[in-house]
Amino acid sequence: xxxxxxxxxxxxxxxFHLITRDIISQLPELQEINIGMLNIFIQHTSASLTINENxxxxxxxxxxSHFNRFxxxxxxxxxxxxxxxDDMPAHIKSSILGASLTIPITEGRLNMGTWQGVYLCEHRxxxxxxxxxxxxxxx
Amino acid sequence: xxxxxxxxxxxxxxxFHLITRDIISQLPELQEINIGMLNIFIQHTSASLTINENxxxxxxxxxxSHFNRFxxxxxxxxxxxxxxxDDMPAHIKSSILGASLTIPITEGRLNMGTWQGVYLCEHRxxxxxxxxxxxxxxx
Amino acid sequence: xxxxxxxxxxxxxxxFHLITRDIISQLPELQEINIGMLNIFIQHTSASLTINENxxxxxxxxxxSHFNRFxxxxxxxxxxxxxxxDDMPAHIKSSILGASLTIPITEGRLNMGTWQGVYLCEHRxxxxxxxxxxxxxxx
Numbered sequence: 344x345x346x347x348x349x350x351x352x353x354x355x356x357x358x359f360h361l362i363t364r365d366i367i368s369q370l371p372e373l374q375e376i377n378i379g380m381l382n383i384f385i386q387h388t389s390a391s392l393t394i395n396e397n398x399x400x401x402x403x404x405x406x407x408s409h410f411n412r413f414x415x416x417x418x419x420x421x422x423x424x425x426x427x428x429d430d431m432p433a434h435i436k437s438s439i440l441g442a443s444l445t446i447p448i449t450e451g452r453l454n455m456g457t458w459q460g461v462y463l464c465e466h467r468x469x470x471x472x473x474x475x476x477x478x479x480x481x482x
Numbered sequence: 483x484x485x486x487x488x489x490x491x492x493x494x495x496x497x498f499h500l501i502t503r504d505i506i507s508q509l510p511e512l513q514e515i516n517i518g519m520l521n522i523f524i525q526h527t528s529a530s531l532t533i534n535e536n537x538x539x540x541x542x543x544x545x546x547s548h549f550n551r552f553x554x555x556x557x558x559x560x561x562x563x564x565x566x567x568d569d570m571p572a573h574i575k576s577s578i579l580g581a582s583l584t585i586p587i588t589e590g591r592l593n594m595g596t597w598q599g600v601y602l603c604e605h606r607x608x609x610x611x612x613x614x615x616x617x618x619x620x621x
Numbered sequence: 622x623x624x625x626x627x628x629x630x631x632x633x634x635x636x637f638h639l640i641t642r643d644i645i646s647q648l649p650e651l652q653e654i655n656i657g658m659l660n661i662f663i664q665h666t667s668a669s670l671t672i673n674e675n676x677x678x679x680x681x682x683x684x685x686s687h688f689n690r691f692x693x694x695x696x697x698x699x700x701x702x703x704x705x706x707d708d709m710p711a712h713i714k715s716s717i718l719g720a721s722l723t724i725p726i727t728e729g730r731l732n733m734g735t736w737q738g739v740y741l742c743e744h745r746x747x748x749x750x751x752x753x754x755x756x757x758x759x760x
Contacts, residue, residue, distance in 0.1 A: 345656040345657070345759065345760050346656075347656045347725065347727060378484040378485075378486045378617065379484070379617075380521060380617060380619070382658060382723055382725060384723075384724065384725050384732070384733075385734075386732075386733060386734030386735075386737065387734055387736075387737075388672070388673045388674045388734070388736055388737055393577040393580075394527070394577070394581045395527045395573055395576065395577050396527045396573055399562055401561040401562040402562045402570070402573055404561055404562075405559070405560050405561055405562050405570050405573075405574075406573075406574065406577070408557075408559040408560075409553070409557070409559070409560075409574050412559070413552075413553075413691075414687070414691075418686075418687070418690075420683070420686040420687070420690070421683050421686075421687075422679040422682055422683055423677055423679040423680045423682075423683050431680070431683050434673055434674055434680055434683075434684070435683075435684065435687050437673065438671040438672070438673050438684070438718060438740075439578055439717055439718070440577060440578070441580065441671075441719065442672045442722075442737070443722070443723050443724070444581075444582070445521055445523075445582050445584055445723055446523065446582070447486065447521060447523050447615045447617045449486060449615070454523070454525075454615050455523075455525060456524075456525030456526055456527070456613070457525075458526075458527055459525065459526075459527055459581070462577075474734070476725045476727070476732050478656065478657075478658060478725045480619075480658070480758075481484065482484050517623040517624075517625045517756065518623070518756075519660060519756060519758070532716040532719075532720075533666070533716070533720045534666045534712055534715065534716050535666045535712055538701055540700040540701040541701045541709070541712055543700055543701075544698070544699050544700055544701050544709050544712075544713075545712075545713065545716070547696075547698040547699070548692070548696070548698070548699075548713050551698070552691075552692075578717055579716060579717070580719065583720075583721070584660055584662075584721050584723055585662065585721070586625065586660060586662050586754045586756045588625060588754070593662070593664075593754050594662075594664060595663075595664030595665055595666070595752065596664075597665075597666055598664065598665075598666055598720070601716075619758075620623065621623050
């Protein structure tokens with residue numbers, strides 16, 4: 344069994360955002376799968392996806408603080424600067440974190456750990472709505 | 483053909499550990515697959531998985547040294563500090579490296595390169611046993 | 622439907638290279654898949670794969686500049702140094718970026734965003750030809 348859909352996430356501020364529910368609520372078909380996989384793919388190069396702690400919101404704040412120091416704006420060696428000082432760091436952050444996630448499905452549910460959630464990592468100041476391709480497969 | 487199981491790895495010290503054999507030894511079903519994929523998913527947010535050199539153990543030592551400098555403890559901007567100074571860096575390292583791996587299967591074996599092995603990246607000082615969900619599919 | 626093949630990319634200079642066409646041109650079977658996934662797996666530990674901007678080549682130059690500062694050569698704490706000063710940084714870069722990509726397929730095409738392309742990230746000065754395992758599945 345295969346099922347695929349594209350969803351659009353509402354625009355979010357620059358930072359790390361928990362979106363597990365936004366995804367699951369779009370996938371009633373999950374419940375029909377006993378063993379399978381979900382692939383979540385973001386169709387952008389300045390936002391990304393990761394899995395991390397779903398409880399304390401300061402974890403997500405610390406991600407934003409760290410990545411801003413880790414991949415600074417306005418480095419003198421950046422040449423791709425026409426789209427704004429947040430653009431080239433956004434591309435680098437998105438490749439470090441990645442454009443897709445693959446999550447196992449077990450008995451109709453995403454089989455993540457208790458403390459795991461899916462993050463949208465919005466690296467632009469004004470990134471706008473973001474498109475995700477969700478691909479489910481299983482039996 | 484789908485096959486899925488959860489395994490628990492014994493506790494390991496903070497650092498990078500080769501676990502290719504721990505995984506393959508739990509998957510006799512691999513041999514029945516001619517073309518397929520193995521997904522390995524770690525159900526934690528302070529340990530991660532990567533693929534790297536399987537020979538010289540100093541590579542794994544250098545990973546630990548580098549990631550400790552790259553994502554330091556006790557940064558003044560961390561707000562998520564209640565669980566210890568190794569906790570927030572562990573979350574960041576786990577997102578940089580990732581929670582899952584997808585490896586092709588060819589003629590009954592993981593089709594990695596000669597020098598590739600699977601690493602458990604234990605980012606906590608006392609992380610304890612770690613759970614992996616192994617999902618095999620193929621024909 | 623499953624289809625798998627190994628391809629060899631021509632040697633490239635150290636840096637980030639757009640290889641979307643090298644991959645698609647080897648996969649006429651893509652057109653037969655209505656919904657599916659492509660996994661691209663690199664069988665090396667000093668080169669990697671990522672998805673990023675496919676238009677302005679200065680993005681790829683800035684990736685090379687940034688990763689060279691981010692993961693420097695000749696750090697005094699590296700112990701794995703016998704294979705040259707570019708070797709240990711190459712291993713670290715490859716784990717940060719990752720050894721594989723999973724891309725959704727929709728109506729016979731890779732369903733990436735308009736600005737997304739597949740990069741070969743060559744982290745060695747003389748990395749030589751690189752082998753990729755391409756695994757297609759779908760219906």
